[in-house]
Amino acid sequence: MRFKRRPQANRCNAQMRVLWITNFAAPYRLPVWDQLRTSHILTIGLLESRKSLAADPGANRGTDWHVQEASTPAFVEIPTWKVKVGEARYYVLKSFLPLLAVGGQDVVVFGGWESPAYWLLLFAAMVLGVARVGFYESTLTTMRHRTGPIAWIRSWFFRQMHAVVVPGQAAREALQHIGVPRSKILEGFNAIDVEAFRQKCPTDVTSEDPSGGHRYLYVGQLIPRKRVDAIIDAFSRIAGTADELTIVGSGQLNDELTSLAKSRGTSIRFLPYIDNRLLPQLMAKHHTLVLASADEVWGMVVNEALAAGLHVVVSDNCGVVPSVAEMQGVFIASRNLRDLAARLRESRDSWGGKISTPEILRWTPERFADVFSDAMRRAVLAISR
Secondary structure, X not given: OOOOOOOOOOOOOOOOEEEEEEOOOOHHHHHHHHHHHOOOEEEEEEOOOHXXXXXXXXXXXXXXXXXXXXXXXXXXXXXXXXXXXXXXXXXXXOOXXXXXXXXXXXXXXXXXXXXXXXXXXXXXXXXXXXXXXXXXXXXXOOOOOOOOHXXXXXXXXXXXXXXXXXXXHHHHHHHHHXXXXXXXXXXXXXXXXXXHHHHHOOOOOOOOOOOOOOEEEEEOOOOHHHOXXXXXXXXXXXXXXXXXXXXXXXXXXXXXXXXXXXXXXXXXXXXXXXXXXXXXXXXXXXXXXXEOOOOEOOOHHHHHHHHOOOEEEEEOOEOOHHHHOOXXXXXXXXXXXXXXXXXXXXXXXXXXXXXXXXXXXXXXXXXXXXXXXXXXXXXXXXXXX
């Protein structure tokens, strides 16, 4: 790990030195970081090394999650020990050197809070007088430990921030629920590079089937909370003879779900995990994306499907729902999924072709980056008072 030393900057300058700490480099976050890099000196500190991520099949992350040497902005790997608990990954710093590096920044953005590494980095920022911005994505549905010591630690952590960015209404409500003042919260929209995704959707590939079949799509992990079995059951109940369901992903339930699909006797096929760069071509061949998770912090695949002009059937447990509920082509299933089959049928019956001007295209990574820039400026002003 090597943080570049830079001369101290005047905190009143527009360009700030920013250290963004996160577990790993999510591919959908890269456009936001690239935009921030145009106006700030940005370093991304990764708690998960590329080697460790590649050797962790349980993380369900493809090669598009591995930081490449040519990637921008600047990435540094912060040496940590990793503890795996189910889907969760927790990180502990191997040395105190990253704590000293915090002092060379104007702002530290905390992309998480659960790991001891984040707590130590927060203490360092507080002691060294560095402005602090949090990024909180969870919702009341996905929030665990609403009472007790862990709940107190989470609340305390975010109340030490000078500003906190949330990706939508659901996360804002959760943050207020744990006691963070509304005046500290800046609400954006959890954006992907929607325009680039749409442009990558091949125009020479048609999703229209002359026989009238409707093509449904699931993309994600094959794990219990994703409730892919419910998707299979709902599809089997409403599927016409030419309708199809494609399930893309990997996980512990792969064999069980394959057997379930075979027992239903309908047209269901399974594909392995694919990199994000291949999703546009896949989505171009389908009509309706289905996401029926029991809990979901957001559901970025919904953004991608809407950008591709697809319909989306999504359970209202997902954090994305309040932000897209009024958009064309969105069909919301109840949390218990009793109406999932009805929503699948409704999407099929109302299909009139790909949506030509999806409303999701308004929510760009540039707009989301502006929210972070605003939060960082507020944080610097707060600590300089």
